[in-house]
Structure formats: C-alpha cells, structure tokens
Amino acid sequence: MIKTDLLVIGAGPAGLCAAVAAGESGKDVLILERSHTPGGQLVKQTHMFFGSEKQHAATRGFDIASILLDKLNAMSNVRMVTNATVLAAYDDGLWTADILGKYEKIMPQAVVCATGANEKSLAFPGCDLPGVYGAGAVQTLMNQYGVLPAERAVMLGAGNIGLIVSYQLLQAGVKVLAVAEGSARIGGYLVHAAKLRRMGVPIMTAHTVKAAYGKESLEAVTLWALDDKWQGIPGTEITYRADTLCVAVGLSPLSELLWQAGCKMLYVPALGGHVPYRDDNLRTSLPHIFVAGDAAGVEEASSAMVEGTLAGLSAAEYLNAAPADIKERKNDCLSQLAQLRSGHVGERISAGLELARIKEAAGIC
Amino acid sequence: MRINTHPILEFKRGAAVTITFDGKPIEARDNETIAVALHAAGIRNIGRSMNLHRDRGLFCAIGNCSSCMMIVDGVPNVRTCLELCRDGMTVETQHDKGVLA
C-alpha cells in the first residue's frame, strides 16, 4: 500500500499546477499519469497561448508543460509516476491504480482529480470506419509523434479545436478539403478561422456529415446542409474523396472516478457533461476531494492551470499546510479565472459553473 | 507516414526497434506507441469490433475509448495507443473478448 498526503490524478496542466502549488507546502505529493509522458493535452499544442502572462500567454503549449515539469523536478517531496492509471475509488478512502502493469493500492489524505476530458463522437453511417478520428487523436499523432494520419482530411466542427487542428494538418502537409460546422456561426476564434480561409480551406457553416464510406477504411465523406432545425436538406450533398475525417464536436469531462468516489454530480451541458458539485475552493461534496481542469467542466488550458493552482492551495489548506499568503493567492486565482471567463463563451461557462457551485450557506449532502 | 520536415516541430525519434504485426515485421521507434508505429507503416486498421467484426482504427489516441485494443505479447485488450514499442514485441489483431494464455 502506498501512503501519501496528496494524490494528484493526471499530469495535464491542471494536475501539474495543483502539484506545484501543493508541493510548495512541503506535503508529500504523488502524481499518477496514465500516459508515458506527462503534460496532458499541452504536449501536442504547437500554437501560442492567449490569456495573460500569468498563464504563459505567447508560449507554445509544449513549452508550458516543460516549464511546469522543471518546477516539479526541483521539489523532493513531489513524486511523479507515469504509465500509471488510477482505476477506482473505494468508500474507505482507498484508491487503486495500474502502475507499470502492477495493481497497487493507494491511501491518500487528500485527492486532486485532474483527469481532463474525453472527445465526443457523433453517430452517422460509417462513423466507426478506421480513418474517422477524434481531432485530438490526429493532433497526438502529428504533433507528439510526427506521424501523419493520411493525406486528405475533412474536419467536422469549427470550434477552436477544429480550427486549430485543421491548421496543424496543413502545417504537417495534409490537404484539408473542408471544415463543416453544424451551427450557423463559427464557434472558435476568428483569427484561427481567418488563417484557414487565407490558405483556401472552405469553412461551411450549417453543414454536417451525412455519411462516411469505405470498404476497409475511410474513402469518402458526404456532407450536407442543415436547416434551422438541424435537419439535413436533401439535394445539398457534397462528397469528398477523403481518407481522414476528424470529429471535433466537443469534449466531455472524465469524471467517472469522482462519481465512483461518491461526489455529488450534476449534468451541465455548458460544461460538457457530468461534473461534480464544487465550492469556490474547488472542493467537491467530499471534503478531501478536489477537482480542477477539464474534469471540473470543459474549458481551456489557461483556466485549467489556474484551477490547478487553486485546487492545490485548497488541498494544502485541508492538510493544514497552507502558505502564509494563501488568502491573497486564492483571490489572485479567482480574479484570473473571472478574467478568463469574460466574453461570450465565458458567459455560458460561468452560467454552467454557477449551477454546479456549492453555496456556502446552503451546503450539499 | 512519418513527418520529416515541419515548420515548428522537430521530432526526436527514439532507437529503431522491430515489432511484428500479425506475423509481419514492422520498423518502429522505442518512443512511439504501437498504434503510432502501425500508422507510420500505413496500417490504420488495428482493432476489431467484437460482434460484427468490423475493423476499427484509432479514435482518441490517449487511452479513453478502447477502439485500439490488440493482443500484445500474448496479453489481450492492450490499448495500443498507450503502449510503447519494444524490440521483439508481437502484436496481433484481436477478434474476440480476449483470453489470457
């Protein structure tokens, strides 16, 4: 049995920042990461970040990951284990994990769950053909491993992920035939959309996939226009000879472990799916379990980092190891989050967060 | 196909290793996952659906969806998008729920 003060699940931006903040308190921190490399989604993000200096704006995602890892490596009380998947949470506070192929039991005093999110899929004829990928999978293949998915791609979804991955496909030498977006408006930042348009990629709003075809793997994709009730309009079909279809239709929080641990959960569409109730300190309905990043509600990497720091500070406080300036630091996190959540996308997220918020007085049990 | 020149990225390729996929030798690197090495060799059909036996490819590449499960060194249900290549590794298509040898 492994004993630790704090268990951090996941080494993405949220988990790494939580470990840095809690590690500074001197408590023992164990980070378990499923992948063979830490960094979460950051390691495949080649573009510069928005936000402010505190969230490493104008730095590329993969460089942010190595800055955070350097900080952790300098702390002897923080231990990171990769190839380690947390499997389950038990009522008595025990957690289990597959660590390098071995089944292990862990007894932590506190937990920060920073497991990130899962890419959503869509059901359409041919959606299970090899060659139909989550956009994040293609980003992993190209940017982390330097391998192309294939040669001719169609992107589904013009949110930030769809737009950014389309641009990265072009950078890697893949032809992007079209970007289809179901809603009438482009969801992502217009700077990203403009880059694609300048490179001649059509962005078709109010369009979606009708079907994907192929004998053994993807050979063609048919798109069609949608009416204002999101029904396909016969006669508007366009078929592309494509060997790759990337699905970028959103993410849902990977919150199963929290569910299993007994945290009170709520389905919040604006946050991507089921999320735990949490208070302003990112503490769930269970006093020793904290949540941060996409697992708390799908947003982006900048807010995941700030949430990670906040959850790490709160966990240190719970473990009676709060730094002297904890109040100021928490307030700083809260004001950074408020700033990141301004704007029209932020408004929707803030409304979603309000639903899952544990209000001090009311309490949740 | 492996990317050789990229405007922003430089890829640190690991040591060359050989794995076998359904009996065929495949050149791979020790810092890439099995699914990545198969992709680089042009093999995108890696998983199989259990009931209809339809081919499956990568969907998430980070261990969430189970669409890439294969038999690796005799062990079934290995998520090949997470498992790194090792020299001499045998990788086989899995056609059923899997049984431990």
Ligand SMILES: Cc1cc2nc3c(=O)[nH]c(=O)nc-3n(C[C@H](O)[C@H](O)[C@H](O)COP(=O)(O)OP(=O)(O)OC[C@H]3O[C@@H](n4cnc5c(N)ncnc54)[C@H](O)[C@@H]3O)c2cc1C
């Ligand atoms: C394709 C794609 C493109 C994106 N592009 C951008 C962008 O351009 N700009 C931006 O700001 N944001 C972007 N995002 C969003 C951003 O990456 C995420 O919001 C951010 O990474 C969330 O951080 P996180 O730490 O919560 O989760 P993640 O970065 O997903 O990290 C979670 C980590 O937890 C690990 N994990 C999960 N389950 C377990 C378990 N049971 N045991 C152990 N480890 C586990 C995972 O392996 C992973 O490393 C993108 C996301 C995707 C998927």
Ligand code: FES
């Ligand atoms: S591709 Fe999803 S688990 Fe491997």
